[in-house]
Amino acid sequence: MRTGAFVSKNGVVSKAVGVQPKEALLFAPSKKNSSQILREQRIAMKHNNKQIKDRFAQATKRA
Amino acid sequence: MARTNVFISSVNEDGLKPLRRNAIQELTTLGHEPLMWEVNLGPWPAGIDPVVKCLEAVQHCDIYLLFIGSKAGTYDKIAQRTVTHMEFIKAYEQGKTILVFGDVEIKATFFSTVKPIIEHFVDRYIVKEERFPSPTHIINTIRANRNITSHVDPYVWYFLYDMTMRKVYIDDLSLGVPIDWRSYLSDLLRRGSLLLPLESSIEQNSSRLEQFDGVFDMLGELIPELRISGLRDAEHFLELIMNRLSGGIIEQSYGQYMSEKVGYYEDCSGATLYVFNEEQLQIITNVGDATGPPFYLLDNQSSYAVLTYHLGDNQEQVFFKEAKATFYYCIRIGKYILTLHFPSDPNWDYRKFIHYKECANHAILSKNPLIIELIKLFIGGLRP
Numbered sequence: 001m002r003t004g005a006f007v008s009k010n011g012v013v014s015k016a017v018g019v020q021p022k023e024a025l026l027f028a029p030s031k032k033n034s035s036q037i038l039r040e041q042r043i044a045m046k047h048n049n050k051q052i053k054d055r056f057a058q059a060t061k062r063a
Numbered sequence: 064m065a066r067t068n069v070f071i072s073s074v075n076e077d078g079l080k081p082l083r084r085n086a087i088q089e090l091t092t093l094g095h096e097p098l099m100w101e102v103n104l105g106p107w108p109a110g111i112d113p114v115v116k117c118l119e120a121v122q123h124c125d126i127y128l129l130f131i132g133s134k135a136g137t138y139d140k141i142a143q144r145t146v147t148h149m150e151f152i153k154a155y156e157q158g159k160t161i162l163v164f165g166d167v168e169i170k171a172t173f174f175s176t177v178k179p180i181i182e183h184f185v186d187r188y189i190v191k192e193e194r195f196p197s198p199t200h201i202i203n204t205i206r207a208n209r210n211i212t213s214h215v216d217p218y219v220w221y222f223l224y225d226m227t228m229r230k231v232y233i234d235d236l237s238l239g240v241p242i243d244w245r246s247y248l249s250d251l252l253r254r255g256s257l258l259l260p261l262e263s264s265i266e267q268n269s270s271r272l273e274q275f276d277g278v279f280d281m282l283g284e285l286i287p288e289l290r291i292s293g294l295r296d297a298e299h300f301l302e303l304i305m306n307r308l309s310g311g312i313i314e315q316s317y318g319q320y321m322s323e324k325v326g327y328y329e330d331c332s333g334a335t336l337y338v339f340n341e342e343q344l345q346i347i348t349n350v351g352d353a354t355g356p357p358f359y360l361l362d363n364q365s366s367y368a369v370l371t372y373h374l375g376d377n378q379e380q381v382f383f384k385e386a387k388a389t390f391y392y393c394i395r396i397g398k399y400i401l402t403l404h405f406p407s408d409p410n411w412d413y414r415k416f417i418h419y420k421e422c423a424n425h426a427i428l429s430k431n432p433l434i435i436e437l438i439k440l441f442i443g444g445l446r447p
Contacts, residue, residue, distance in 0.1 A: 005417045011364045020413035022386040025367060028420035030428060033379050034394075035439075038432035042276060049269045051158065056262050059255075061065065 003029065070124035071099040072150045074136035078166075078238050082130060089244045098124065114139070114146055118153045126251070127154035130236060131165040135218035143198045148222050155229060160251065163226060164236035169215055170223070177211055177220045178227065180204075185317075195317035228320040279433070286440040293445065297336065297348040305334045305351050307434055308403060313426040315419060325419050326408040328390050328427065333404035336442075337368050344368055344400060353404050367391045368400045377439070381424050383407065383416045392427050394435070396442040 007016040008025040016026055032040075069090055073079050083099065090097040098104045098120055100113075107116055121127060129151055136145045144152070154161050165173075184204045188196040196204075198221055205217040226233060236242075294300045308331035316322040333353030337344040344359040344366075359366045361373075367382040371393035374380060382391040388411065392403040405427065416423060428435075 005420050008364050008367075008370065013364050013370070016413070016417055020385075020417075022413075023384070024413060025365065025370075025382055025384050026413055026416050026420075027367075027370070027380055027382045028417075028424060030379075030381065030424040031421070032425075032428070033377075034428045034432040034435045035377070037429045038436050041429075041432065045272065045276070049272060052265060052269055055158075056266060059259060060262065 067095040067126060068124045069095055069097045069126045069128055070121050070150070070154070071097055071128045071130075072121070072147055072154075073130035074132065074134045074145075074147055075101060076132050076134040079130050079132045082236070082238070082242070085241050086128065086130075086244070089241075093244060093248065095248075097128075114149065117146065117150055121150050121153040121159070122157055124154075124159065127151070127159045127161045129161070129163045131163065131169070131219065131223065131233070132238075133166065133169060133215040133219060135216035135222070138218065145218060145222070148218075148225070151222075151226070155231070161231055162247065163231055163233045164242065165223065165233040167235045167237050169219065170233055170235065172212065172215075173220060173223045177205065178224060180208055180211065181220065181224050185321075189317055195321065279437075282437070283440060286444050289444045290446055291441070291444040294347070298350055301334045301336055301348055301350040304401075304434075304438055305331045305403070307331075308405075308431065310405060311426050311430045313408070313419060313422050315422050325422055326411055326415065328408065328423075329406040331403050332389075332406050335368070335400075335402045337372075337400040337402075339372065339398040339400075344372060347399075351404065353402065355402070367393050368402055371395050371402075372400050379428070381427050383411070383413075383423065385412050385416075390423065390427060394439065396439050397445075399442050399445065401438065401442060 005016040005026060005028045006013055007020055008027075009021065009023075016024075020026065071083060071086055073083060087097045087099060087102055100117060104120055105113055105116060107113060127150070129147070136147045138145050139149065142149060151161070151163075181201060181204070184201065185196060188194075188200065201224070202217045202221050205211055205220050211217075211220070223233065310327060310329040310331075312324050313326040313328065314322045315325045331351070333349065333351030335349040335353045335355040336347040337355070337359070338347055339345075342361060344361070346355050346357050349355045355368070359369050361369060363369050367380070370382070371378065371380050372395055374395060376395060376397060379392070379394040382393065383389070384391070388407045388409055390405040390407050392405065394401045394403075
């Protein structure tokens with residue numbers, strides 16, 4: 001995967017090096033896309049949910 | 064009836080010994096079960112790693128109690144942490160109730176002198192290296208600073224700094240003055256009593272969340288089975304999307320616990336939907352302040368829509384144009400290209416974008432990926 005920042009100027013895409021004009025279109029490939037981020041958020045949500053349930057089970061357990 | 068298991072953590076230094084003895088006695092008298100390495104936790108037979116066993120005990124405790132004096136204790140070179148610090152991290156990661164007591168004089172010196180020195184060093188290091196310094200870097204800086212008293216192990220300052228980063232409160236500890244355990248435990252009882260009656264509401268919310276999550280899974284399976292013949296009102300469809308997408312803060316993270324705001328972006332102000340047809344991208348509609356041309360040829364590399372099309376199916380990209388002070392979040396879904404326009408912080412220019420490119424990408428992509436996924440599913444089901 002390409003890394004770093006890129007620029008589209010006058011119809012040509014190149015690495016963004018040095019001063020860039022205001023009209024330049026800049027972009028940088030992301031390490032993750034929204035689907036991957038969503039997967040991580042859902043895993044974290046499930047983990048938190050489980051932790052809450054386990055805690056309540058522990059808290060209300062009578063020895 | 065289950066009793067409260069309290070793990071007592073501290074370095075075995077002379078100044079803290081009476082305090083630890085007193086804590087064990089008091090907590091036992093009050094009906095709790097204190098655990099401490101030197102008293103009732105180990106030693107274990109040869110071949111068993113005592114650090115692992117201590118960390119296991121922390122994992123199973125109800126309350127983690129820590130006393131901080133001037134000594135750092137045993138340092139593990141690989142972990143770059145002391146054993147006591149590792150116990151603290153374990154308790155923190157496990158979401159335990161943590162009570163920390165720090166020597167009142169050391170605490171005062173830390174907040175008045177040492178913490179500003181560390182923060183200054185960390186700030187300069189981040190500007191220079193664009194990352195957070197390692198514990199060794201911080202400790203070496205403390206050790207080399209003549210304004211910091213040498214009768215406290217440098218690691219202790221780093222440990223206190225880590226606690227403040229995690230926003231863990233450090234209570235005063237005056238050597239020779241016993242801690243009023245009844246008051247502390249009464250306060251914990253008050254906090255627990257406020258939360259425990261909410262158990263059924265919290266569990267209900269938790270179950271509903273799982274149901275919603277299940278519905279989302281099901282939508283993800285069902286929608287691709289549909290062939291959607293078209294959009295009844297494409298403009299209204301895009302407006303509904305645009306109005307749902309709010310702005311956010313762009314943050315630079317340094318390690319797990321520290322971040323700084325480096326900019327922001329405003330609510331979605333425009334959107335376009337293009338479709339690939341007859342070797343060009345043809346506009347379906349645009350809303351808000353988006354003013355896309357009727358079509359783009361596929362060799363037009365000035366267009367963020369075309370650049371996104373060439374990335375391939377299901378790919379997405381955030382673009383930035385200083386002249387328009389706008390971020391363009393573009394997504395390719397099959398033959399469609401959706402572009403979402405977010406006005407940027409007016410202070411943003413090409414330098415900031417290049418410097419904080421990953422932060423900007425992350426801020427926009429992670430704001431509400433659930434909505435984006437749903438949009439992808441629907442547009443993905445459209446028959447061109």
